[in-house]
Amino acid sequence: YVAANQMAHPRDGQFAAISAANAQEVTPQVAPQADDAAQAEAPAETAAADEAPQAQTQIAAAEPAAPSRDGGYGLGREAMPEEIAAWDIDIRPDGAGLPDGSGDVWTGEEVFVEKCAACHGDFGEAVGRWPQLAMGMGTLQSQDPVKTVGSYWPYLSTVWDYVHRAMPFGEAQSLSPDEVYAITAYLLYLNEMVEDDFVLSKETFADVTMPNADGFFMDDRETAEYGAFSAEACMENCKDSVEIAMHATVLDVTPDEPSDAPPESEMSESNDMTGSEADPAETEADAAPADGEAETQAAAEPAQAEAPVETAAADAGAAEAAPTEAPAAEAPATEAVAPAEPDPELAAAGERIFNRCKACHQVGEGATNRTGPELNGILDRPFASVEDFNYSTALTEAAAEGRVWTHEELSGFLADPRGYLKGTKMSFAGLRSQEDIDAVIAYMQSAGAP
Amino acid sequence: TPDPAITDLSQQPWTQYLGDGVDARPYGMPSPYESHVIRRDVPWLTADAVSSVNFTPLHELDGIITPNGLCFERHHGGVAELDPGSYRLMINGLVDTPKVFTLQDLMRFPRENRIYFLECAANSGMEWRGAQLNGCQFTHGMIHNVMYTGVPLRLILEEAGVKTDAAWVLAEGADAAAMTRSIPLDKALDDCLVAFKMNGEALRPEQGYPVRLVVPGWEGNMWVKWLRRIEVGDKPWYHREETSKYTDLLANGKAREFTWAMDAKSVITNPSPQAPILHGPGPTVLTGVAWSGRGSIPRVDVTIDGGITWHQARMSGPSHDKSMHRFYYEFDWDGGPLLLQSRAHDSTGYVQPTKDMLREVRGENSIYHNNGIQTWAVNEKGEAENVEIT
Numbered sequence: 001y002v003a004a005n006q007m008a009h010p011r012d013g014q015f016a017a018i019s020a021a022n023a024q025e026v027t028p029q030v031a032p033q034a035d036d037a038a039q040a041e042a043p044a045e046t047a048a049a050d051e052a053p054q055a056q057t058q059i060a061a062a063e064p065a066a067p068s069r070d071g072g073y074g075l076g077r078e079a080m081p082e083e084i085a086a087w088d089i090d091i092r093p094d095g096a097g098l099p100d101g102s103g104d105v106w107t108g109e110e111v112f113v114e115k116c117a118a119c120h121g122d123f124g125e126a127v128g129r130w131p132q133l134a135m136g137m138g139t140l141q142s143q144d145p146v147k148t149v150g151s152y153w154p155y156l157s158t159v160w161d162y163v164h165r166a167m168p169f170g171e172a173q174s175l176s177p178d179e180v181y182a183i184t185a186y187l188l189y190l191n192e193m194v195e196d197d198f199v200l201s202k203e204t205f206a207d208v209t210m211p212n213a214d215g216f217f218m219d220d221r222e223t224a225e226y227g228a229f230s231a232e233a234c235m236e237n238c239k240d241s242v243e244i245a246m247h248a249t250v251l252d253v254t255p256d257e258p259s260d261a262p263p264e265s266e267m268s269e270s271n272d273m274t275g276s277e278a279d280p281a282e283t284e285a286d287a288a289p290a291d292g293e294a295e296t297q298a299a300a301e302p303a304q305a306e307a308p309v310e311t312a313a314a315d316a317g318a319a320e321a322a323p324t325e326a327p328a329a330e331a332p333a334t335e336a337v338a339p340a341e342p343d344p345e346l347a348a349a350g351e352r353i354f355n356r357c358k359a360c361h362q363v364g365e366g367a368t369n370r371t372g373p374e375l376n377g378i379l380d381r382p383f384a385s386v387e388d389f390n391y392s393t394a395l396t397e398a399a400a401e402g403r404v405w406t407h408e409e410l411s412g413f414l415a416d417p418r419g420y421l422k423g424t425k426m427s428f429a430g431l432r433s434q435e436d437i438d439a440v441i442a443y444m445q446s447a448g449a450p
Numbered sequence: 451t452p453d454p455a456i457t458d459l460s461q462q463p464w465t466q467y468l469g470d471g472v473d474a475r476p477y478g479m480p481s482p483y484e485s486h487v488i489r490r491d492v493p494w495l496t497a498d499a500v501s502s503v504n505f506t507p508l509h510e511l512d513g514i515i516t517p518n519g520l521c522f523e524r525h526h527g528g529v530a531e532l533d534p535g536s537y538r539l540m541i542n543g544l545v546d547t548p549k550v551f552t553l554q555d556l557m558r559f560p561r562e563n564r565i566y567f568l569e570c571a572a573n574s575g576m577e578w579r580g581a582q583l584n585g586c587q588f589t590h591g592m593i594h595n596v597m598y599t600g601v602p603l604r605l606i607l608e609e610a611g612v613k614t615d616a617a618w619v620l621a622e623g624a625d626a627a628a629m630t631r632s633i634p635l636d637k638a639l640d641d642c643l644v645a646f647k648m649n650g651e652a653l654r655p656e657q658g659y660p661v662r663l664v665v666p667g668w669e670g671n672m673w674v675k676w677l678r679r680i681e682v683g684d685k686p687w688y689h690r691e692e693t694s695k696y697t698d699l700l701a702n703g704k705a706r707e708f709t710w711a712m713d714a715k716s717v718i719t720n721p722s723p724q725a726p727i728l729h730g731p732g733p734t735v736l737t738g739v740a741w742s743g744r745g746s747i748p749r750v751d752v753t754i755d756g757g758i759t760w761h762q763a764r765m766s767g768p769s770h771d772k773s774m775h776r777f778y779y780e781f782d783w784d785g786g787p788l789l790l791q792s793r794a795h796d797s798t799g800y801v802q803p804t805k806d807m808l809r810e811v812r813g814e815n816s817i818y819h820n821n822g823i824q825t826w827a828v829n830e831k832g833e834a835e836n837v838e839i840t
Contacts (some may be wrong), residue, residue, distance in 0.1 A: 065562065065602065066559070066560035066561060066562050066602050066605060067473065068608055070606060072608055072609040073558065073559060073605070074612075075558050075559065076549040076550055076555045076557045076609060077549065078548065078549060078550070079540055083540065083550065084540070084542045084548055086680070087540055087542075087622075087678065088543075088681060089628075089685075090620060090622070090630060090687055092683075092688070093685075093688050094685075118625045128497055129496065129497035130497045136757070140699060140705075140815075141701065141702060141703035145699055147694065147699070150692060153694050154688065154691055154693055155688050155693060157688070157690055158690055158693050158694065161630075161687075161689055162690040165627075165630070166526070166626065166627045166628055166690075169501075169527075170500075171627070172626045172627070215703065215705055216693070216697060216705050216706070216707045217704055217705075217706060218707060218708060219706050219708050219709045219710070220706065221706075221709065224811060225803075225811055226800065228803075228811075229713075229799050229800055229803045229807065230798075230799045230801055231801065233760070233793060233795070235751070235761075237758065237760055238757055238759070238760065239757060240758075241758075241840075242755070242756030242757065242839050242840060244789075244827055244837045244838070244839055244840075245840050246580045246581050246837060247835060248582055248723075248835060248837065249584060249835055249836075249837075251581075252581055253491055253494065253582060253583065254492075254583050254584040254585060254588060254723075255491070255588075255672060257486075358498075358528075370497075404698060407770075439690070443802055
């Protein structure tokens, strides 16, 4: 086995220092000999904190590790080459792992618009809070850094690997190598890194240098912070006075408490730890469950999508923006006779199939518009009838003809969305079997009943 | 007047009438009076619940162990629902013999039981630019502390035989994000576990059932859930979660990468915005949790006057390496306003910094790894609010 000091690292030096420091920390300086691990641990658990806390750590660490066995335990079996090929799909910065194939910018645009643009926008500019993929150059030092493939990502291999591994969202690993090459080429084009005649392949891969390739450095907290953050702590007369500099309640971006309050209790006063009394801002807020989300949408406007972290970008100024009213999400009032109750078994089967729709659509209590419109009462609902949803022209034109989402219309659409309704923004390949279609309709009918 | 809760039998039906027999709840659930104790999310944080996070209700818990159903969730492609019968773990790359293990195979290796915290690198990330969310559940709830049962990754790698030029491993999940992270080999051989139990029972689906990786003290994103593959290599892979995400952008536009160990941190869980003081002046229990990715927490200081005077808190409960620790500070509340803070010291001598000390070094764009000291302002009514102070 490789000892820690043999470890190669792309940016060595700093890493070695950290590694050595870690090694010291996990090794007890004085490991007490304990015949019985259980006995050794018992005093640690009961010792008062001010009695040699160091000793507690050492005792805990002294427990013997699960033993290695010379030559191993003889468990498991050898992996076959076909099995490794099926799972080992990772790509490295040096191009290791790239399959044969190629893709050009124009093909990439076609595939991207069909499979990616619903969330990322036709030009990688992002829809809603989904990640922006293009531009943002020169923003990394600003108040509002825009981290895209072009402005931030240090390695092209990461784009290929991630698109192939996890995209399109909800239909992972469905793209062919040529499609991934083409999408990657288009992303380079959108970030003004290549011309429109560029073809990406295993061979041209190494020619591309990412603009922010030198923008990263190895964790240096050990030297940059540790000294300042391990000074003697002041205990008395540490400052003359204290002022509050900023209040969170001014922003009012904390979600409301859940509407399903605990049952009435004789001891409600002392049991009520839900904090509704504690938050002055909440007394003015409407208690309706959906409102919390709707109100905070405004605050989230500047937050880049996906990782919760990026929400740090929802800074004070933006969060103070006036809350918007919740879009009315009620099902349109139709005089139609209520459809027959769906078969519960069929609906249950449909719930699993609906997982493929959930990336863009919500159905059920509190459903709101996402990338796609909410689907409550979709069966026998007029086309394009959800207020505040920005439908494609294809949908609004069909609505103008008075079309209604009957079982037949839904079936045709779900089998082949783009073929059935040319110009729809819904980027979904379609469900293959009528059985699946019936099931998912039954699920939407039962979950989204008024 | 006598308390009818004592004197009036009709108000104590449990005393008069029989309750449920055994098996009424084959898998036990909390009392209905505890139905408000749940994980919560902040919907505006993310584009979609499938790739999102929710938060552990720290203000409702005590001791150091997080109950399984309350451990915060973070998924990148939703919860994968794996069938344990078809579960496989593959080891490949720079090894003498690439291997495949079933769950049954894993259960035949020697096991260890360890209590570790798991903190998301983004915990408190919404607070970099100032006080924003009102409640320790939201500011500090991307953490849980659980006892894992698992096989040292070392034993599984030994089974395949790691080649001498190996220096890194890549851990990969079976979910729809096929989550990957590069981990240095020395960490993999040191204390990482391939775990299948949490707090004694099988992992919950949302925590990686049937098998997850445990990477003690290091950022939660590396603890790959639904673990399906470990590849051994000589260089890091620089995948999405270690370049585009989970890197710390500093004020000068450069970003730190591979910031694995979680710095020492603490938070007062009670009182806090979701847990106000309801009892009025008099004896008051202040409590909170502290942890460090570099060791244990021998000491926590607490102030109730905004940092003019500090008091050493009382630690209570087991003190384990890279585990959560519980502290208490009991005082007589005079009914006046309070400014509460806690400050953790870890076993390496690191002292939890103020938010301003962190901003001095890192600016405000870092997003991840915010371990600054948290302040709660308590008013005369006992209500608490998330604030920043001078």
